[in-house]
Amino acid sequence: MQRCADAIFAARKITNDQCSLLWIVWRREGIRQNELAEELFTDPNTVTAMVVRLEKRGLIRREVCAEDGRARRVSLTPNGRRLIQKLSRDWEPVREKLREIFAGDRGQEALRILEQVCAAMTEARQTVLEKRRKSPHTRPIPHKPVSEMLPLA
Secondary structure (H helix, E strand, C coil): CHHHHHHHHHHHCCCHHHHHHHHHHHHCCCEEHHHHHHHHCCCHHHHHHHHHHHHHCCCEEEEECCCCCCCEEEEECHHHHHHHHHHHHHHHHHHHHHHHHCCHHHHHHHHHHHHHHHHHHHHHHHHHHHHHHHCCCCCCCCCCCHHHHCCCC
């Protein structure tokens, strides 16, 4: 799915990861940069690099957080809002195809299973984030392909 999104979004010179970041900022206008890293479940340094790139392109802006001068809040610019609308339109054919695939009883059962998987992954993610908050000197979890983490055969 990520490769598909990267191919679709390439025409607008944006990656799926950058689109995800923009989407989260659209949903949570003024989100703190550290919260953005948690939402994306990625390293804060990776988020900072993406934010800097998107800021240079005029898609987002960062402001000092009123409650904590060390933190930065991220918001979309008007150009960022327009791009999100375009990316959403670009992605609509894929969304429509997925709606077709998941229609009917078999599709609904698959969605129920995926919801259970999502709930399990969200719970595991929360556990990891809580441990990280309690022990700030832990190393980030290395990314592994799903095929290496879950032997499905």
